[in-house]
Amino acid sequence: MRSLEDMAARLANALPPQVGPMREELKANFKAVLQSQLAELDLVPREEFEATRDSLVHARARLGELEARLDALEAPKEND
The missing domain is CATH 1.20.5 (Single alpha-helices involved in coiled-coils or other helix-helix interfaces)
Structure with a gap:
């Protein structure tokens, strides 16, 4: 399975070029959202x-x- 870091980076890289300056912040937000959602799945x-x-x-x-x-x-x- 891909790491959360990798998935967050892929999501951030899929964003349009106009959000370039915010890309790292969005990547961190994506990672946080992924972590919280996975934690709720009780895996x-x-x-x-x-x-x-x-x-x-x-x-x-x-x-x-x-x-x-x-x-x-x-x-x-x-x-x-």
Whole structure:
């Protein structure tokens, strides 16, 4: 992912030439806005996301195993 600095610079450089003298100030403002908006998204690091995903995959597999065991226990016996 691009750094906030890089994204702010790209936004500032996309402005028309007439705003040249204010470009650095606008770049700082863009960076501040990006930081505040990203902070509100409640993002998690990729490592934490992947660990949670792996745990969920394991839990789903285990649930499938337990459901199969329960079905086998609840199945009518042939001797009954």
